Amino acid sequence: MVAIGIEGMEREQRIRKRPRLTWDVAPSEPQVKRAQVVSNEGVNRRRHASPPRRDDDREGHYVFNLGENLTPRYKILSKIGEGTFGRVLECWDRQTREYVAIKVVRSIRKYRDAAMIEVDVLQHLAKNDKGNSHCVQIRNWFDYRNHICIVFEKLGPSLFDFLKRNKYCPFPVDLVREFGRQLLESVAYMHDLHLIHTDLKPENILLVSSEHIKLPGCKKLAMVQRLSSDETQFRCLPKSSAIKLIDFGSTAFDNQNHSSIVSTRHYRAPEVILGLGWSYPCDLWSVGCILIELCSGGALFQTHENLEHLAMMERVLGPLPEHMVRRADRGAEKYFRRGSRLNWPEGAVSRESIRAVNKLYCLKDLVSQHVVSSRSSLTDLLQGLLKYDPSERLTARQALSHPFFQNLT
Numbered sequence: 001m002v003a004i005g006i007e008g009m010e011r012e013q014r015i016r017k018r019p020r021l022t023w024d025v026a027p028s029e030p031q032v033k034r035a036q037v038v039s040n041e042g043v044n045r046r047r048h049a050s051p052p053r054r055d056d057d058r059e060g061h062y063v064f065n066l067g068e069n070l071t072p073r074y075k076i077l078s079k080i081g082e083g084t085f086g087r088v089l090e091c092w093d094r095q096t097r098e099y100v101a102i103k104v105v106r107s108i109r110k111y112r113d114a115a116m117i118e119v120d121v122l123q124h125l126a127k128n129d130k131g132n133s134h135c136v137q138i139r140n141w142f143d144y145r146n147h148i149c150i151v152f153e154k155l156g157p158s159l160f161d162f163l164k165r166n167k168y169c170p171f172p173v174d175l176v177r178e179f180g181r182q183l184l185e186s187v188a189y190m191h192d193l194h195l196i197h198t199d200l201k202p203e204n205i206l207l208v209s210s211e212h213i214k215l216p217g218c219k220k221l222a223m224v225q226r227l228s229s230d231e232t233q234f235r236c237l238p239k240s241s242a243i244k245l246i247d248f249g250s251t252a253f254d255n256q257n258h259s260s261i262v263s264t265r266h267y268r269a270p271e272v273i274l275g276l277g278w279s280y281p282c283d284l285w286s287v288g289c290i291l292i293e294l295c296s297g298g299a300l301f302q303t304h305e306n307l308e309h310l311a312m313m314e315r316v317l318g319p320l321p322e323h324m325v326r327r328a329d330r331g332a333e334k335y336f337r338r339g340s341r342l343n344w345p346e347g348a349v350s351r352e353s354i355r356a357v358n359k360l361y362c363l364k365d366l367v368s369q370h371v372v373s374s375r376s377s378l379t380d381l382l383q384g385l386l387k388y389d390p391s392e393r394l395t396a397r398q399a400l401s402h403p404f405f406q407n408l409t
């Protein structure tokens with residue numbers, strides 16, 4: 001979830017109008033089971049009771065202990081994630097007898113509002129899903145002690161968790177191809193439904209299963225750590241390549257007013273930085289950045305600042321088109337001199353910044369450093385995804401038909 005995009009009246013009305021889900025209403029008990037239910041009632045009520053009400057912490061997070069119940073239906077087993085929005089807890093669902101991931105949102109108005117929009121999007125995605133959307137499934141939602149709780153199917157680690165665990169050793173290109181295809185399918189599915197994710201990044205792509213195998217060796221890692229051949233490094237690979245997209249907290253409906261800044265920095269498209277307005281193509285730019293990261297192990301544009309970010313883009317992809325620079329908004333004008341030339345390196349804030357930009361290679365060389373087979377088709381795909389002009393960028397469906405994805409079984 002990044003900055004909350006849609007604000008004001010429109011959102012309030014959408015939230016208030018939302019009907020409660022039928023699955024959120026306590027199911028009626030079948031008559032025949034009534035006697036037995038009554039006799040076990042006292043024991044179950046005590047065992048499944050919610051803990052006494054406690055204050056939230058200073059940030060509005062729900063305070064809990066492991067092993068407690070979050071409503072009588074869900075037992076809290078562990079904490080699996082934390083973000084600005086709240087916490088994600090692994091829970092046991094006593095009703096469906098499955099493990100679930102519950103996002104317990106902070107009890108602060110703006111996060112509650114954003115969570116309700118996420119619920120809206122998740123329900124819209126679920127309604128149209130024929131089983132192959134590669135988007136996480138919502139199981140339920142409810143409002144508990146002023147915390148919106150969204151119940152999801154439980155998934156495995158994110159692609160970022162996996163890279164990190166492997167000390168940023170890249171994935172093999174055949175696995176990147178599998179991830180890329182599924183990611184593009186999920187994006188195409190969302191775009192068909194007039195939804196723009198706006199926060200695609202490896203942290204928001206989860207493996208469906210946590211199962212993995214351990215393999216010896218990652219050449220890159222051994223080189224970086226200057227290991228001798230008998231100090232073999234192990235790396236993990238997922239047993240299954242199945243992935244799903246999560247975090248629809250920043251997703252925008254195409255026909256809504258858009259906030260000007262979207263996406264996590266490293267995956268942010270040039271039209272967003274230049275203030276030109278954005279739409280579906282901003283997701284495809286992010287996909288391009290993600291694919292390079294999965295093949296190389298590190299984020300392509302490791303920066304926290306606009307001018308440096310644009311300089312990095314020019315280093316990898318060549319000069320920004322004049323027609324985009326000319327239309328840059330007031331905030332972005334200052335990054336350019338004499339009309340269209342980037343104020344670089346003159347405008348750099350430090351020598352380190354200039355060095356960081358100079359360390360980057362052009363796209364073709366960057367891919368060649370990390371990929372052997374499919375090198376040229378991957379470069380060509382990335383050139384299509386990382387087109388500066390959003391109107392020239394590949395769409396998700398066009399990208400899926402690219403030759404890079406054709407040698408799949």
Ligand SMILES: Nc1ncnc2c1ncn2[C@@H]1O[C@H](COP(=O)(O)OP(=O)(O)OP(=O)(O)O)[C@@H](O)[C@H]1O
Pocket residue numbers: 001002080081082083084085086088101103136152153154155156158203204206246247248249
């Ligand atoms: N269905 C799920 N199964 C397993 N883990 C999950 C699931 N959903 C979320 N998580 C974990 O919880 C973390 C946070 O979830 P999510 O990205 O939806 O929240 P967020 O508001 O975007 O957080 P952030 O502030 O980091 O962007 C994820 O990175 C992931 O590790």
